[in-house]
Amino acid sequence: MTAQTAKKVRVLLVDDQPLVRSGLRVLIADTDDLDVVGEAGDGAEAVELAASLRPDVVVMDIRMPGTDGIEATRRIMAGDSGSRVLVLTTFDEDDYVYGALRAGASGFAVKDMQLEEILAAVRVVAAGDALIAPAVTRRLIADFVGRPGPEAARSPRPVEGVTEREREVLTLVGLGRSNQEIAEELFISVATTKSHVARLFTKLGARDRVQLVITAYELGLVTPSR
Structure with missing residues (x-):
């Protein structure tokens, strides 16, 4: 195994929209430091894959059929996979994002961000830092604690x-x-x-x-x- 391969961030993509997963997967394939180790179309599958694959970062959608991203994040963080969760959100999903924050998500990226920006967010979260998309930071946190x-x-x-x-x-x-x-x-x-x-x-x-x-x-x- 080369040093370059050893340094790759292992990513699990979770979204019920195949097109979203495909777009990220294709882009990640062109990077030297990220690697998609699995994909899930719902939260329950994400929890199972996080436990078995132990990815560094789980890129998590919120609204999904069955087990949603909030509950999936809660279960993943309660486990011992060591994975960190980067939530993908849109502006009209604030209530869901607050729940994910409570559940232990480490970052929030907006789905209409450029794909390269989402990849940068993955790297930030993988490095052990936390990230909230600048466009939603103030409103997200202010509403979370109650205005x-x-x-x-x-x-x-x-x-x-x-x-x-x-x-x-x-x-x-x-x-x-x-x-x-x-x-x-x-x-x-x-x-x-x-x-x-x-x-x-x-x-x-x-x-x-x-x-x-x-x-x-x-x-x-x-x-x-x-």
Whole structure:
């Protein structure tokens, strides 16, 4: 096995539309770092294949007959496959996306994104980071935690065990900033930023960056209007 082959990200495609799976499969075939190891047309099959194939990333549709993408994500995350889930969504599926977020999805891509952008999202999720399509990030997270009315806007709340600098980092994560952008804004190194983010994962019990974003909203550090 070559080093190049060993580095390939193993992908499971889950969508009840064969055309969607076919488009991604053909595009992935032309990449050097991604490999489709299986396909499923519904959530139940996806859970079975994730357990047996143990892919790095499951590209998951939400609306499917039988077991939908939310329940499939929940079952996959409850298992020991080690797989991460990238959900494909459209703008009119917000309620489904919130459920998938609760279920443990690590990323959200929009189906009308360019295929190359979806592949980039797969790579981000495979690398252990989390991703939400920029076009839906603010609305998705704001609605997920519940929009307060103008008179009920929440004030930032203290977090036990989190330092002031970590609060600043958490706020910027909530605003969708990358580690590089956070480092530049706070005049610290990228390595220091990564250390702060890693400590936030531990202190807040967050699995990934998506959960840190949610926490920033829930604590009132970031609001929809900000």
